[in-house]
Structures are given as structure tokens and as C-alpha cells.
Amino acid sequence: MQQLLSSLEDERQRQFRRLLILSALLHAALGFVFWWSPLKPAGTALPAVVRVDLVTMADLGPAPKPAEAPAARPPPPPPPPPEVKKVLPKQPAPLPKPKPVEAKPKPKPPEPKPQEKPKEEPKPPEPALAPEQDYEDVLAQLRQEAGEKSPQPVEQAAALPAGGPTGLGQVVSPEVARWMRDVKMHVTRAWILEPGFRLQVLETKVEVDVGPTGEVLGMRVTRSSGNPWYDESVERAIRKATPLPAPPEAGAWPFSFKPSDLL
């Protein structure tokens, strides 16, 4: 009897061991299946790490240089008219009156307009161009506000009112930025641009010697637009704007004149 009990016990233990081994194998198999499962997402489920470097505009360095004057720039116009005496041609007689001829009733249109055919309603005219927003001014103001509010040193937060070859990214104090904005407004008011020049791609660069109280001591055209009348309008604007607001630093300041609204 005892032997029977003992053999039953052995049998139970063997069964238990078998179950244990089977369970282990099943777990291992399941683990293997999950490990190799085709449902497994490719790669990591986490988004790739995007490295964000927070930098101030001042760290960026100079902006790319703008394209040189386009090749399509109109050739330089002829020099100003020579100071020669010109004789006005005699006023030609008014166009002569042909002999009256008999009145002939003929109310026919001389050139037949093509017949109007039923058409779909023409599209409404394109809306007139919205007035240009002075992006540079807005940008300058935003940057300046950011600079004044930022706890960081002003040199890093303040930016320029105007970008350009040496502009965007260059470190200037808020004082300089404010002065540049004021000068820009001042000179813009003084600049009279013939509407025809707006339809051309013209840019003149000048260097203006500004005295400590804002007086213009001299100026040089460093890059001509190729159109002497346009260059003269630029020089006229600077002269008319004299005196400029007193600069934070006297000396030579570069200006660029280029209408942005081409139409």
C-alpha cells in the first residue's frame, strides 16, 4: 500500500515536473513569438530625437549676401541732357480742315467689334494689392521689445531693424537699433520716388558720414543702380533728411535704397 502511495507520489511529481517543463517551454515559445512577431513596430516607437538648439539671432552670424544686381538691369540711360540751346520748332498750323463734303448718313460702326457671345460671368477683378506692411519695422520692433524684456544680456536679444549683408544677425545695442529705425523712417519720408522707378529693379548703396548731432557731413555712392536719376533721388533723400536723428556713434553708416513694392 505504502509502495503504491509512494509510486503515486512519484508519478505526481513527474507530472508536475513535466507540466513545469511544458510551462517553461510554452513561456519560452511565446516569448520567442513575441520577439519575432511581424506586428512588432519597425524601429523604436518613440519619435526620433530632434535636437533643438535655441539660439539668439545674434548667434547666427551674417545672413547670406543678397544676389548681386540682376543681369536684367536696364543699361545706364544716356547722360543728362547737355546744356545746349534748343530751338522749339515752330508751332505747326492746326491740322487743316478738309473741304466739307456732303453729309452722308452712315451710322455704321467703322470697325466691327467681334460679336459678343454668351459667356460665363467674367471673374471679378483681382483685388487691388494690399498695402505693403513694413516688415522690417515690425521685425525691428518685435526684436527690440524682446530685447528689452529679456533677462538675457541685451547684446544677445536685441537685433537689427534691417537685415542685409551685414545686417541680420549682427549684434547691435537697442540704442543703435532704435536709431536705425528712426533714421529709416526719417529718410523714407524724404525720399521721393518717381512711380516709374517702382516698376524696375533698382538698388543704390551709399555710405553717409553722420556727425554727432545727425548732420550729414558727406556721402558716397558705393554701388550705383545704373540709373543716374535714381541715384540722384537717393542722394536727394539723404540731403533732404538732414539732419538725421543724432546717432549713437558718429561716422560712416551704410544705406541701401531699393523699393520693395514693384507694382
Added chain:
Amino acid sequence: MTRTLAALVLVALGLAAGAARAGDRPEIQITDPRGDKTYRAAIQRFATKGGRSEQAGAAVHEALQKGLEFSGLFSVLNERAFLEGAKSPFLDGAPPVNCPNWRQIDADALVQGEVEASGEGVRATFRLHDVARCQALVRGKRFTGRNDDARRVGKAIADEIVEAFTGVRGVADTEIAFVSNRGGSKEIFVMDADGANARAATKNRSLSSFPDWDPTGNSVVYTSYRHRNRPSLFLVARGPSSPGRILAGLNGGRPIYRGVFDPKGSRLAIVMSSEGNTEIFTVERGGGGIRRLTRNRSIDVSPSWSPDGSKLAFVSDRTGAPQVYVMNADGSSQRRLTFQGGYNTAPAWSPDGRWIAYEMQVGGQFDLWLIDPEGQTNVPLVTHARSDEHPTWSPDSRKLAFQSTRRGRPDIYVIDVGSRSEDALRITNAGDNTNPAWGPYRR
């Protein structure tokens, strides 16, 4: 010696440092001169000798003022604001210009001069000073004319001033031909560009239309029904006699509806009946060398030459509705230019070649639009609720004249193109006035 050398070195170092600093400084970019700002001209009344000169001087002064204002680029300062006299000194031995005096009243230009009128005619000399730059732009330029040319002299001076400031001559001293029924029948009239001095050029007592100037400005070609009640081309010229009917025997005397001179004046583009519809041809002025440019069952009309004479804009309804097309002057490479709008007509190529003005029908009336010859840019110019039609360019390409019914009856208006202003100036005031054609610079 050592001290001088040291000073020179210091100066050189200073200059070098200054130059370096200028290059390092940020650039101040001026991009947006806003508004329709104009140059402000101070015009001193021209000095005169004798009573007859006084009258001529007043005429020159008034025409000069009006001519500058007509340019849209200048406004004239009230002489009561002058810190110096209203009268110009005689130019011979005149004192140098005191720029601060003129700068103080915000003048950009100072005009001085003298007028002399005698039995031989009017003689006016002027000089022009750029006040802001304190430089003479014109030191002395003389214009002469007959005694009744004083106004023309003033306008010619105004156009010179516009050129001195902008590089492109003004158009005060140009003319516009147009059609008016103010005398009863539709005749060709000619007026100054500002609408003054309108006078009849024809008295056909028949229907006359579509005037177009010879590029010399000495004659106008137009269409009239005065010959056998059929449309034919006629020429009216300055001087004692006019050629009258032209191209009479062309193609067996078929009706010619319109003629337009090419920029050289040697050929005309004409619209002529052919095989039941109208086609465009070119022909020498004398009638030789006729060339057919369009050949289809549709209507082809309204030719307008490109300024170099190599191309023509025209209107065709070959796709079922009138649209503006462009082709070479030999008829090759015909291509459709306008795709917006169901009815586009009356193209006019600008003298500077940049734009083609045309009419677009919008809701039963016509607006004026501008499209560049490649069709890249297409913008509305005049979008009044009433019809604006028949655009024609001023020779400086700054202005357009057109007819409009905005007051009910058709009148001729002038608009500045560059400023996109819709404040068109009405320049006719009697009868129905249509079909303006702006003449060339007068020689």
C-alpha cells in the same frame, strides 16, 4: 618733420579705422517710399523786358505751372511762401542760388528764367536748380516760338524739368487726337494732352473714327465713310494740304476699317474685309508690299504695334470670344495672351514695351487692365462701375488716356499708370468724345 610724419600716420590710421567701422556697421535699408509724393517746385516768374514780354511771360508761367502739375510728379509751391522775390532775376549775371532759402520752404526744384517777346516771336530761357543737392540741373536752355506759342514754350520747359529729375521727358507738350460729335457729326479733333486747345482736324460731315498718329506727329490716319459710304482710310496732315484718302486701290477697293502706323511710319497695319470677315494685313504707306497676317474664319481686329515694330497685339474671336493675341509682324507665332475674362479687346502696347493695356468686359461694362507681353502679370488698372474703353499710352508710358461713360456721356480721361491712381482727370467737356489716340513727342 617727425611731428608731421606722426600726424600723417595718425590721420591714416584714423581713416582706416573709420573705413573699417563703416563696413562693419549694419546697413540701413530704405525700401518703401510710400504715398504719391511729388517734387515741390518753386517757380519764380520769368524776368521780362517790355510790355509784350509781360504777356508772354505770364502765359509761359501759367503753362509751366500747369505742365508740371500735369506730370503728376511735381506740385508747385505758392509764391507767397518764397523767402525771396517772386520774380526771377535775369539769368545773365544772376546771383548764385541761395539754397538754404529754398530748402527752408521745402522746395526741391527752383526754376528761374527770362522771356522776351518781339515781332520775331517768343524767346524764353530757363535754369533749373536741384535745391536738396544744391546743384544746377539745367544752367540755361532756350526755347523759341511764334508769339502765340508762349504756352507751348511753358509746357516744353515743364517737360524738360521732368526729364532733368527723372530721366524721362514729360508729356505736357504732346497732343491727343480723338473723335467728337460736338459739331454735329463725328469728326477727328486734336487737343493738348491736358485737354486745352481742342480744335477740329476734319470737317467731313461723315462718320470719322479710329485716329492714329504718324510717328513724326505730323499727320493722323483715320477711318471715314465719306467716300461712297464705305469705310476707307484718310490722312490729315499739318500744313496747307492733306493727302486725303490713302490706300485707295488696295485689293480692289475693299473696305478698310482701321489703319495703325508702325513705329517707323513706313508701314501700316490695317483691318480689311476678306472672305466674309475682317483680317489684319500690313502694307507700305504707299500701298505696296501688302502682307496678310491672319487667315481664318474669325474676326481679327484692333492691331497695336510693339514699340520695336517686331510684333503686333490684336483681337480675335477664333476661340469663340474676343481675346487679345500677339503675333510677329509677319503673322507668325500667333499666341493667345489673355485668358481671364470672357471678352477682352482694344489692346494698346506701351511705348516702353512693358505693358499691353486692354479692355476687359466685367458685368456688362468694360474695365482697363494691364498685361505684360508674356502674359505673366495681369492687373486691373481702372475698375470704375461705368465703362472705361479705348486705352492709349502717353509717349513716356506714364499715363493712359481712355474714354469713359462715368458721367453718362463718353468723355476722354487721363490716368497716371505708375501710381495706380484711379483719380482720372477728365480732359473733354463738350459733346460725346471717344477713341483717344495719344500723339508722339513733338519734334
